[in-house]
Amino acid sequence: MKLDLIELRHIKMKLITPFKTSMGTDHFVEHLIIKITSEGISGWGECVAEANPFYSYETVKTSYHIIKDFIIPNLIGKKIFKVEDAIKIWNQIRGHRMAKAGVEAAIWDLIAKRKNISLSELMGGTRNKIDVGVSIGIQKSEKDLIEKVETYLKEGYKRIKIKIQPGYDIRPVKSIRKYFPSILLQVDANSAYSLNDKNKIKKLDNFNLLLIEQPLGYEDIYQHSKLQKELTTPICLDESIHSLDDATSAVELDACRVINIKPGRVGGFNEAIKIHNYCMKKKIPVWCGGMLETGIGRAGNIALASLKNFSLPGDISASRRYFEQDIVEPEFVINKDGTMNVPKEKGISVEVNERLLNKFTLYKEIFK
Numbered sequence: 001m002k003l004d005l006i007e008l009r010h011i012k013m014k015l016i017t018p019f020k021t022s023m024g025t026d027h028f029v030e031h032l033i034i035k036i037t038s039e040g041i042s043g044w045g046e047c048v049a050e051a052n053p054f055y056s057y058e059t060v061k062t063s064y065h066i067i068k069d070f071i072i073p074n075l076i077g078k079k080i081f082k083v084e085d086a087i088k089i090w091n092q093i094r095g096h097r098m099a100k101a102g103v104e105a106a107i108w109d110l111i112a113k114r115k116n117i118s119l120s121e122l123m124g125g126t127r128n129k130i131d132v133g134v135s136i137g138i139q140k141s142e143k144d145l146i147e148k149v150e151t152y153l154k155e156g157y158k159r160i161k162i163k164i165q166p167g168y169d170i171r172p173v174k175s176i177r178k179y180f181p182s183i184l185l186q187v188d189a190n191s192a193y194s195l196n197d198k199n200k201i202k203k204l205d206n207f208n209l210l211l212i213e214q215p216l217g218y219e220d221i222y223q224h225s226k227l228q229k230e231l232t233t234p235i236c237l238d239e240s241i242h243s244l245d246d247a248t249s250a251v252e253l254d255a256c257r258v259i260n261i262k263p264g265r266v267g268g269f270n271e272a273i274k275i276h277n278y279c280m281k282k283k284i285p286v287w288c289g290g291m292l293e294t295g296i297g298r299a300g301n302i303a304l305a306s307l308k309n310f311s312l313p314g315d316i317s318a319s320r321r322y323f324e325q326d327i328v329e330p331e332f333v334i335n336k337d338g339t340m341n342v343p344k345e346k347g348i349s350v351e352v353n354e355r356l357l358n359k360f361t362l363y364k365e366i367f368k
């Protein structure tokens, strides 16, 4: 397949409700959308770098720069037969994993469409349905929190994750447990604590949580390994895991007993699958994290989560949990039993509504 045309655009979509975490409050999602066309077929990818460098050092603008100036010039006009052919083209670039992952995703979609198979099948997925959960931001009051949890449980979500930070941790967990003693519940601190907060974090052991996500430093593995030894609740690493090498270090040091895999954070589906396979061998459960993706990124996450060792519910929610209207058709919906169907059409299996996509586009360039 000769890569004839690449379209790179910066989009901005309003969230239905603001998303507050220990890193700040998001009212909008700004991501890049990459469309690669080859011999009349188009593949789509989403780059999940955000407007600000608060979750990751990458931003929409750094990833635009890396994709435009260092990936596209070497990709355009090239012949690609498998994903590895494309990866070789940008392998020399250090870091900037979200930028690479966005482009890699478009290549995966293109190859799956060319082979007439679904993304899930191309990745080696084994599930027809995946269990899904929802990530709830920091709320103004206990009442708001309990109402949110109740609404999502009624919609079917299998597990609830709440964001925590110092001063908003034990109390919200305790109140959820008062009303919902047995639901699957987990917390995510986005690196808001340090080892000095050990005693506070240990109190979370009393609430039968599935896991505690990324309590300490965003690049740390060693201190998490010290903390894990004092906790009965599994630590799950998110921010600290950028590669299979990181995952190996974390598992060997017992810094975590669960891993959140986000394809963007680890540089693409290829690396995500390697981490998945390694964790399966080590009996470390994994789940698919989310970056408030549009339907394009969401489709890829669902395909990834159809692999065997994605055994915990992911942060993969219905389109309506995020946006008034998604840019794909059909939108992603959740079944009453808290599952989502893994679509089996070609590639990402959904159509991109380009009229709507144009409406959300702030800036766009075409390369050929």
Ligand code: OSB
Pocket (backbone or CB within 6 Å): 055, 134, 135, 188, 190, 238, 289, 290, 291, 292, 293, 315, 316, 317
């Ligand atoms: O830490 O998992 C996180 C969103 C943006 C950045 C980081 C995180 C998140 C989420 C949202 O928790 C998960 C979702 O997409 O529903």
Ligand code: MG
Pocket (backbone or CB within 6 Å): 188, 190, 213, 214, 238, 239, 260, 289
């Ligand atoms: Mg997280």
